[in-house]
Amino acid sequence: MNLHLANPNLKDPEFYVPGLPVDWVTARYGIPADEVAKLGSAENPFGPSPKAMAAIRQEVEQIHLYASWTAEPLREALAERYGYNPENFVCGSGETEVIALIIRAYADPGGKVLMTRPCFPMYHLFAEAEDRRPVYINTPTMSCDVDAYIDAVEPDTRIVFITNPHSPSGTWLEEADVRRIVEAAPHALVALDEAYVHYSDTPGHIHLAKEYDNLIVLRTFSKAFGLAGLRLGFGVAHRDLIPPLLAVKPTWNVGRLQIVGGITALTDDEHVDRTVAAILEGRTHVRERFGELDRFRMVPGTRSNFMLIEILDPDTDSTKVFTGLLERGVIVKDGSLSFRGLGKRYLRSDINLPHRMDRLVDALADLP
Template identity: 85%
Template sequence: MTLKLATPALENPEFYVPGLPADWVTARYGIPVNEVAKLGSAENPFGPSPKAVAAITHELGNIHMYASWTAEPLRDALAEKYGYVPENFVCGSGETEVIALIIRAYAEPGGKVLMTRPCFPMYHLFAEAEGRQPVYLDTPTMTCDVDAYLDAIEHDTRIVFVTNPHSPSGTWLEEADVRRIVEAAPHALVALDEAYVHYSDTPGYLHLAGEYDNLIVLRTFSKAFGLAGLRLGFGVAHPDLIPPLLAVKPTWNVGRLQIAGGIAALADDEHVDRTVAAILEGKAHVTGRFEELDRFRLVPGTRSNFMLIEILDPDTDSTRVFDGLLERGVIVKDGSVSFRGLEKRYLRSDINLPHRMDHLVDALADLP
């Protein structure tokens, strides 16, 4: 039987490539799980927020009841935390779901969705699956050329993605540059993705959502809060931008455990602060260690909990290095597989605790 698909892209779809789990390395190479440096998913090295775990455990007895379809208790908590009203927020099963809702609600079939290349793959994967048109600005220096990005905004551009810190490089845009992009696209929705903003040593630009009616700022509970497996994220925007997103989302996309965990995590500043301090320590440590290597270099300027590694040795490539690291108990991301535009010269690695960074650098030094 041949069924009609919604878009031609679904006939041979491309899928997101997540970081490998540690037990895959254990099964393949016999390395104990606790000795694997899992540096391909930007997860929290200290695990989930303890307050979130307690709240989720307490809520287990209520999972026979439906949650608020808009995640209203969480919207209330977000509004109180960030100085908005609940109507400014949309919640999703991970920030990635909110990205999908934006593409569905604010770009018609064939509509142009602007992004850098490389970028977080879900931007173009969702756009293609929904029959929208990704438009790329190549960033060979791994930083966004704002003037060139402004030139790429056309009269029929529907969505403009801005990732800050950038993925996969971790580089940072100052507020004045973000404002220039938003103000250059009054006819388009600018989606400012701040998934990794806690590691930037700034409060981020969430306040801009209160100043512009064509901007949505996105954040996740997966990273600094340590709730990647819970799946929870949100967007904050002018209240007029929220109803179309609510209309296209699955009705009960955020469940009771997600709501309870998210509310508690918002109040767990101790866990977030500990995590950020450890990542900053790990970044300083690994930056020094990389000075020992002559075949690899760190792309400078990361303000995230990951870093981009450039391969300087012309006799190897990202896939060979990726495989060699796996054999030595280190999981990273092969840029040629995970990010369009990186080709075979880059890897992305998490920034983690110093002993994990030592494992990475020692494994790189040991490669033939």
């Protein structure tokens, strides 16, 4: 094997652990696909935006033509929607690509990249793959400790990642706290990840990119817009922060179908509103249902379409519970496998439609 050809930091790489697909559970356990509750990927329960689907179908006839290398029509639509100029935006094949671009463009090899522990795994996975140095702020209370963030910022910190709502806990940072962190790191790029902001019952903090020249706000089309399989996300920042990101991105990273799908999804407020209302209903419902359980606790404070489940029973752990749920046709995430530093006492589950939340609670109650 020619492993010596790879960069030294990639000879034993760690990989992202996504939620399992329905067909894997069907093949492994013989459970019909329509009886599996998929609660491990935070996907939209109503599927993609119907308007976006119609636009994508029409655009298929044009896929022999290259798209704008900067996704300019989408940048223009984003600018109109959020009150910026097109040059304030960078678009990626999923928000995860924008995260990778940030690490590549704004941290040199060995540069410090600050994040919570646990956090969205792609922060540290991309940092390590690029030979950057993840620096962790431990969050044992599953909420963001703003003072700990500020204390951890050092003169040689290159990037600061904030996830709001936080992943995997779903907890929320108010605007004043975000400002404190941004202002404590004037020499670093602060990346505010608002992938799940639609479920926070707030407009989010995207407007702050107008005020700070060291802040980029990230968003995705995968969640409330329902376009996870299309792969589309963006960042908005001071115009001077964008050219380095464009310089390191693949030239045609966003294709024609992604561009038209994103543009049209931005106009489909009805689909987004329906999705958010259903998730908020499911959140209230599952919170009430968890009161029936004595071996598991829904960790309070989530403002997202997922939640942490704490295992109170000392005689089991996250892997055993994860497997037991799979055997009952319920997919969640094993905290010990999916989130570095989360440990064996937690699972992460989507918050979804009430009947799927019933499947989760009933399956937990049925575990031996």
